[in-house]
Amino acid sequence: MTQGAPCLGRSFDLSLYLVLDPGLCAGIGMVETARRAVAGGVSAVQLRDKAGGTAAMIETGRALKAALAGSGAVLIINDDVEAAAAIGADGVHIGQGDMGAAETRALIGPRAILGLTVETPALAAAADPALVDYIGAGPVFATPTKPDHKTPVGLDGLKAQIAASPVPAVAIGGLKTGHVAEVFAVGAQGLAVVSAICGQPDPEAAARRFRTEIDGLSG
Numbered sequence: 614m615t616q617g618a619p620c621l622g623r624s625f626d627l628s629l630y631l632v633l634d635p636g637l638c639a640g641i642g643m644v645e646t647a648r649r650a651v652a653g654g655v656s657a658v659q660l661r662d663k664a665g666g667t668a669a670m671i672e673t674g675r676a677l678k679a680a681l682a683g684s685g686a687v688l689i690i691n692d693d694v695e696a697a698a699a700i701g702a703d704g705v706h707i708g709q710g711d712m713g714a715a716e717t718r719a720l721i722g723p724r725a726i727l728g729l730t731v732e733t734p735a736l737a738a739a740a741d742p743a744l745v746d747y748i749g750a751g752p753v754f755a756t757p758t759k760p761d762h763k764t765p766v767g768l769d770g771l772k773a774q775i776a777a778s779p780v781p782a783v784a785i786g787g788l789k790t791g792h793v794a795e796v797f798a799v800g801a802q803g804l805a806v807v808s809a810i811c812g813q814p815d816p817e818a819a820a821r822r823f824r825t826e827i828d829g830l831s832g
Contacts, residue, residue: 625687625703625726626656627747627783627803629823632691635662637811643673646816648680653817654824655810657803659706661691674700687726694720704728706749709736714744730785732763734777742779749805750774752786753796756807772799793826 631650638646647658658681660674670693678688678700689704690697692711697704704726707717718727730749731737740748751774755765765786766774775782784796785805796804806823813819 626685627687627781628827629655629820630657630659630783630785630803630805631655631810631820632659632661632785632805632807634807634811635665637808641816644676644680646811647677649815649817650810650820651681651684651686653820654827655686655820657687657689659689659691659805660702661706663691667693667696670696671699674702678702689726689728697721697725704746706730714741718744728783731774731778732766734773737774737778737782740778740780745780747781747783747803748774748778749785750778750782750801751784753784753792754787756787768795768799771796771801775800790822790826793823794830797827797830 631647633643633647635643651658658677660670660677662670674690674696681688687703689706690700690702691706694705694712694717705717705721706728707714708730714727714729721727726746727744728747728749729740729745731740737748737750750771752763752765753767753771771784781802782800783803783805784801788796788804788806789809793804810816810819
C-alpha cells in the first residue's frame with residue numbers, strides 16, 4: 614500500500630483509489646457511490662468534474678467529506694485548488710495541463726496530499742518528491758471514461774514510468790479486477806478505477822472484489 618508522504622507528515626493509503634465520474638454515477642449520485650465504494654474497501658476518493666464548476670464542486674465535495682468522515686478514506690479534488698480549500702479536502706490531483714506542482718503546493722500547504730498525472734517515464738522522473746506525493750501513472754489500457762487520454766502504455770510502459778518515478782505510483786487507465794496482480798507486480802502501490810466501480814450496479818460489491826484481490830497479494 615502507498616503509505617506516508619514527505620509533504621503530508623501522516624500516512625495515507627492509495628491502494629484502491631476511486632475516481633468519481635458524474636456521468637457514470639448518475640443513477641445514485643457521486644456521494645452515495647463513494648459511500649458504498651468506501652464501505653467495500655476503497656481507500657481514496659477523487660472528485661473529478663471538469664464541467665461542473667467550482668461552486669458545484671464545493672457542494673459535492675462537502676457532502677463527500679461528510680459521507681466519508683470516520684472511514685479513513687482520503688478525499689482528493691481534481692485540479693480545483695479553490696474548491697479543495699473550501700471543502701477541507703485531504704489533497705489535490707493535477708494533470709500536466711493544470712497549475713504546476715510548485716504553485717499548487719504553495720497554495721495547498723505542506724500537509725495536503727498532491728498527486729500528479731504522468732504519461733511518460735520522463736514526466737515521471739520529473740516529479741519532485743519535495744512537492745509531489747504520488748503520480749498517477751498510465752494510461753495502462755484504453756478507457757472510455759477519458760476519450761482524450763494519451764495512447765495506452767500497457768504494463769511495460771507502466772513499469773517504465775514507475776521505475777523512473779521518485780515517488781509512489783498509482784496506476785490508472787482501463788483497470789479491472791483481473792489486472793490487480795500484474796499492476797502491483799510491476800511496482801504500482803495502488804490502482805485507480807473509474808467505470809469498474811462507478812459504472813457498476815453495486816459499487817460496494819465491485820470495490821470489495823478489488824479489495825479482496827489487493828489484500829490477497831500480501832496474504
